[in-house]
Amino acid sequence: xxxxxxxxxxxxxxxxEAEITSHKLMLRAGLMRNHxxxxxxxxxxxxxxxxxxxxxxxxxxxxxxxxxxLLPIVQTAQIWKDSKRWDKFGPLMMKLTDxxxxxxxxxxxxxxxxxxxxxxxxxxxxxLPLNLYQIQTKVRDEIRPRFxxxxxxxxxxxxAYSLDIDYEGLDKSYQAMYEAYEKTFAECGLDAVAxxxxxxxxxxxxxxxxxxxxDSGEDQIAFCDSCGYAANVERAAAEKEMIxxxxxxxxxxxxxxxxxxxxxxxAYLDLPAARxxxxxxxxxxEEAVLALLSGEDELNEIKLKNHLAADQLRAAEEEEFAELFxxxxxxxxxxDLAGIRVVADQRLKNIRGAVTGANQKDYHxxxxxxxxxxxxxxxxxxxxxxxxxxxxxCQAGTLNIKAGxxxxxxxxxxxxxxxxxxASYLDENGRTQPIVMGSYGxxxxxxxxxxxxxxxxxxxxxxxxxxxxxxxxxxALGNDEAVAEKSEAIYQELKAExxxxxxxxxxxxxxxxFNDSELIGIPLRLTIGSRSLENGEVEAMIRENNQKLxxxxxxLKEKVAELMADIS
RNA sequence: CGGAGCGUGGCGCAGCUUGGUAGCGCACCUGCUUUGGGAGCAGGGGGUCGAAGGUUCAAAUCCUUUCGCUCCGACCA
Numbered sequence: 001x002x003x004x005x006x007x008x009x010x011x012x013x014x015x016x017e018a019e020i021t022s023h024k025l026m027l028r029a030g031l032m033r034n035h036x037x038x039x040x041x042x043x044x045x046x047x048x049x050x051x052x053x054x055x056x057x058x059x060x061x062x063x064x065x066x067x068x069x070l071l072p073i074v075q076t077a078q079i080w081k082d083s084k085r086w087d088k089f090g091p092l093m094m095k096l097t098d099x100x101x102x103x104x105x106x107x108x109x110x111x112x113x114x115x116x117x118x119x120x121x122x123x124x125x126x127x128l129p130l131n132l133y134q135i136q137t138k139v140r141d142e143i144r145p146r147f148x149x150x151x152x153x154x155x156x157x158x159x160a161y162s163l164d165i166d167y168e169g170l171d172k173s174y175q176a177m178y179e180a181y182e183k184t185f186a187e188c189g190l191d192a193v194a195x196x197x198x199x200x201x202x203x204x205x206x207x208x209x210x211x212x213x214x215d216s217g218e219d220q221i222a223f224c225d226s227c228g229y230a231a232n233v234e235r236a237a238a239e240k241e242m243i244x245x246x247x248x249x250x251x252x253x254x255x256x257x258x259x260x261x262x263x264x265x266x267a268y269l270d271l272p273a274a275r276x277x278x279x280x281x282x283x284x285x286e287e288a289v290l291a292l293l294s295g296e297d298e299l300n301e302i303k304l305k306n307h308l309a310a311d312q313l314r315a316a317e318e319e320e321f322a323e324l325f326x327x328x329x330x331x332x333x334x335x336d337l338a339g340i341r342v343v344a345d346q347r348l349k350n351i352r353g354a355v356t357g358a359n360q361k362d363y364h365x366x367x368x369x370x371x372x373x374x375x376x377x378x379x380x381x382x383x384x385x386x387x388x389x390x391x392x393x394c395q396a397g398t399l400n401i402k403a404g405x406x407x408x409x410x411x412x413x414x415x416x417x418x419x420x421x422x423a424s425y426l427d428e429n430g431r432t433q434p435i436v437m438g439s440y441g442x443x444x445x446x447x448x449x450x451x452x453x454x455x456x457x458x459x460x461x462x463x464x465x466x467x468x469x470x471x472x473x474x475x476a477l478g479n480d481e482a483v484a485e486k487s488e489a490i491y492q493e494l495k496a497e498x499x500x501x502x503x504x505x506x507x508x509x510x511x512x513x514f515n516d517s518e519l520i521g522i523p524l525r526l527t528i529g530s531r532s533l534e535n536g537e538v539e540a541m542i543r544e545n546n547q548k549l550x551x552x553x554x555x556l557k558e559k560v561a562e563l564m565a566d567i568s
Numbered sequence: 569c570g571g572a573g574c575g576u577g578g579c580g581c582a583g584c585u586u587g588g589u590a591g592c593g594c595a596c597c598u599g600c601u602u603u604g605g606g607a608g609c610a611g612g613g614g615g616u617c618g619a620a621g622g623u624u625c626a627a628a629u630c631c632u633u634u635c636g637c638u639c640c641g642a643c644c645a
Contacts, residue, residue, distance in 0.1 A: 012594065012606065013580050017638065037637065143569085143642085260645055280644055291644090299644060315643045330645045357645075477604055511605035529604055539604090 001470065003504045007044050009033075010516050020216045022452035023148030025461050029520045031448075038145025038153035045520060046448075048469035050156060053444050054135050056187050056466060057158045064180040066131035066160050071113045073137065077103035079112040083420045088311045094139045094153075106139035111417050111439055114161040119423035122435065125165045128425060129173060133160035135444065149445045150405065151218065156445045162438035165425065167414075170436045174206070174412055177440045181210055181408050184442065189464020189568060190451055192407060195221050196231035198302050199411055206412040210442075211404030212450040221404045222385050226397025234302040237381055238399055239390035240347055243274060243294050247353030249367040251335070257362045260330030262295045265355065265364070272296070277348065277356040277368065279332045281325055284310035288324040292334055292344035292376065295355075297383040307343060307380040326359070333357030334374040335365055342374075345382040405450040406443070413437040455544075461521030462543050465567050472560065473502040473522040475513045477529040487528045490538070490556065497557050499564070518543070523567045524560065526551070542567060 011028040018024040026032050031046030042050060058068065077095075080086040094106040107113065114132060122128065138157045145153045162173035178194065185192035190212055197209040209232055211221055222236035223229070231237075259268045262276050269275075276295030282304065283289070289308065291299050305313040321329045325340060333356035334342055352369040370376060391397040415434040418424065423435045448467070455462040465471060472494055476487035484505070491503040502522060504513045510529075517525050527539040537550045540559075544567060551559045 009578090011579065016574085016580070019639075034637085144639095146639085262644075278644060282643075293644080295644095297644090301643060304643095313643095316645090321645085328645090332645060475604090479603070509603065509605085509607065511607085514605050516606090527604075531604075 001502050003502055004506050006502070008516075008520070009043070010519055018148060020147050020150070020453070021456055022150065022216070022449040025452050025456060025519075026148055026449065029461055032149070036153075038142060038151065040149060040152065040154075045469045049448055049463070049467055050444060052467040052469070053188055053447055054156075054158070057184050057442055057444065058135065060180040060184045060187070061133050061158070061160060064131070064176045066133045066162075066180075069132050069134050070136065071107070071110050071117070071134050073107050073139070074104050075107045075110075075113055077105060079116045079421070080105065083112050083115070083417055085112070090312070092140050092142070094141050107136075108138055108140040109157075109439075109441075110134070110136075110159055111161065111413070111437075112421070115417045115421045115423045115437070118163060118435075119418075119421060122163065122423065122425050125425055125427050125433075128163055128165045128435070129169050130163045131160055131173060131177075132163075133158060133440075147216065147218075147449070149449045150216075152445065155443060158442040158444055160440040162440070164436045164438075165427065165433065166436055170412055170414070170438055174410060174438050177410050177438070178208065181410065181440075181442070185210060185212075185407065185447075188447065188451060188467050189455070190407065190447070191454060193221075193230060193404075195404075196229075196235055197409060198232060198234040198306070200302075205414055208410050209406045210408035210410075212407050212447075212454060213402055213404050214450065214453040215403050216453055217403035217405040219404050219406050220401050222399040222401050224391035224393060224397040224399055227391060227394030229391055229393040229397070229399075233385055233401060234300065236385045236399070237392045238383075238385040239392045239395060240383070242350055243347050244350045245275065245353030247367055247369070249353065251365055251367050251369070251373045253358055253363055254366050255362060256331075256364045259362075259364070265295075269355065269366075271355065275353070275355055277333065277351065277354045279334060279357055281316035281321060281327075281329075281332055282313060283316050283320065283324065284308045284313045288316070288320070288340050290325070290332065290334060290337065290340050290342045291382055292342060292348055293383055294345065294347050297345060297347070298386075299382055300384040303380065303382050304343065307378070307382070327357070328359065328361045331357040331359060331361055331363060333359055333365065333368075334376065335359070335368060337374070341378075342376050343378045343380055343382065344370075344376040346379045347383070348376070349379055405446065405453065407447045407450050408440075408442045410440045411438060413439050456521075457546075459515070459546075460519035463521040463523060465523050465564070468521065468523050470500045470502040470522050471564060472499050472524045472526065473504060473517045473520075475504045475510075475517060475525065475527045477510045477513065477527065480530045480533075483528055483530055483533060486533055486553075490526065490528065493557060494560060497561070499560070518546075524563055526560075544568065 008030040010030045014024050015027045032040045032042045093108055096104050135158045139154050142153050145151050164170045192210045192212050194208045194210050197207045199207045220233040222231055222233055262273050266273055273295035278293045278295045280291040280299045321327050354368045355366045356368050358365050387401040389399050391399055418434040424432045427433050452461050474487055474491050476483055494501045523543050525541040536553045540551050541548045
């Protein structure tokens with residue numbers, strides 16, 4: 001491609017709309033432009049990278065035996081009501097109606113469509129297993145789109161759906177996808193790790209997320225430094241001792257004017273946070289729920305939501321304390337709190353001698369003992385793990401928490417969709433059985449951003465070779481005829497060798513060309529100017545380390561092949 | 569949805585407090601010079617100041633409404 005013809009609007013300055021590195025660089029390097037919050041147009045260079053990632057993904061999906069299809073973006077509300085997710089996905093879906101007022105949504109994911117598609121075709125165990133995948137634009141009306149393509153409202157995703165006769169088959173399909181994912185991310189030049197994950201709105205049993213470690217990541221992951229356990233903090237559990245202060249003193253109401261937070265209580269009473277019972281007022285599907293935790297712990301909402309099997313979980317609002325909880329914000333507690341569902345963290349099972357809110361403004365109770373002053377029927381692990389805590393898995397290591405970007409997620413769905421939507425087959429005994437499903441996603445556009453987060457420097461992007469929009473860029477410097485001719489000849493020669501080559505033949509000064517080539521991150525740069533040409537040389541620069549070296553014109557294509565082979 | 573900030577030429581910004589008819593840098597166009605690290609000089613084009621309404625002799629500036637973009641939060645009582 002000649003850059004004089006390329007639509008590549010690069011920016012010298014950081015755009016005001018971008019916050020994180022990948023977002024800034026995707027705009028500056030002319031990969032994309034913003035259309036609306038979380039919605040982008042991809043320009044030639046950006047779309048080329050996307051297609052590279054798609055093709056690598058496609059290759060490994062095909063190799064695993066999956067078959068590519070293309071499913072509808074516009075989906076009827078009916079299939080979502082059938083699967084009982086119309087309300088669960090709720091506001092996350094972009095909804096629309098047609099001229100006859102029939103309801104539709106723009107597909108945020110495609111489990112429903114796939115299940116609906118195959119349910120009339122798959123009749124026998126002989127038709128299974130099957131794995132169907134597609135690469136397509138998904139639409140999700142995110143609460144808060146941000147960081148460019150990292151959390152967009154419209155994004156490209158590869159999604160695959162496995163269909164098996166039983167759980168053993170599902171395990172095999174899942175394993176095949178797991179391995180295909182490892183190969184895909186490795187080939188894209190990404191350092192990705194699989195971690196145990198929550199299944200969220202997908203439902204189902206096992207689930208792994210593939211994470212690219214990066215400080216800008218939105219997810220927190222706990223890693224054991226000893227046994228290799230790795231899990232999203234949404235799910236991670238740590239080794240923690242039970243709490244009990246072994247007090248039998250009588251419960252006592254104390255005056256705590258304007259003392260509402262754990263931190264204020266600590267200071268006011270001169271007691272450690274572990275002494276407090278933190279009571280968090282939540283509303284789960286419009287039912288009031290009080291979560292109890294140690295004052296030193298934080299509530300993990302995902303764990304509570306899973307325990308309650310709730311569709312929606314949110315914090316109670318100020319006004320709801322009185323109506324729903326018959327209490328007051330800042331002073332809520334489990335004592336004398338009739339009729340409210342209470343779930344306590346398992347660490348509190350035997351707690352005695354604690355401080356907790358008295359459900360009365362400006363008052364707390366002290367010397368509170370469980371089973372004497374209040375009853376709890378439900379215990380669960382509700383706490384968020386913290387950096388440095390002990391690993392529950394091996395009982396030896398320490399958990400470290402790092403930020404990561406979720407680029408892939410695989411789920412064992414089981415029979416949830418097939419049962420709700422009536423997708424079944426006849427087994428060898430002629431009995432009707434639900435199809436056992438799995439679901440597997442890769443965020444293609446997010447992966448591009450993650451690749452940039454992991455591969456950049458002060459000058460711009462450093463593309464891994466496999467997903468670079470072009471592999472080689474030739475800079476023709478100056479107005480010298482001989483330079484232009486030689487550059488063109490080398491451009492043709494390298495193209496003939498099968499390389500993807502950019503020729504910077506623009507009427508720009510050397511500095512502009514150097515800077516743009518670094519910004520757009522092409523792995524290998526060849527600089528051709530009148531000086532070096534006199535010596536029968538061109539200058540090469542390797543983008544991944546910015547090392548420069550001289551190459552002889554005589555054996556240029558051999559040397560280029562050698563250099564490219566060494567570039568990662 | 570709550571909080572905060574921002575919308576002024578393609579991009580980045582100043583001007584707004586104290587109303588007087590829009591400016592800087594980059595980019596763009598023309599000419600000359602320059603030509604291996606984002607050139608210099610000279611000349612030039614381009615803006616309903618996000619939108620609507622109001623106050624005023626006069627509004628980018630003050631008031632109201634509205635739309636959009638960004639950030640923080642939406643959980644610790």
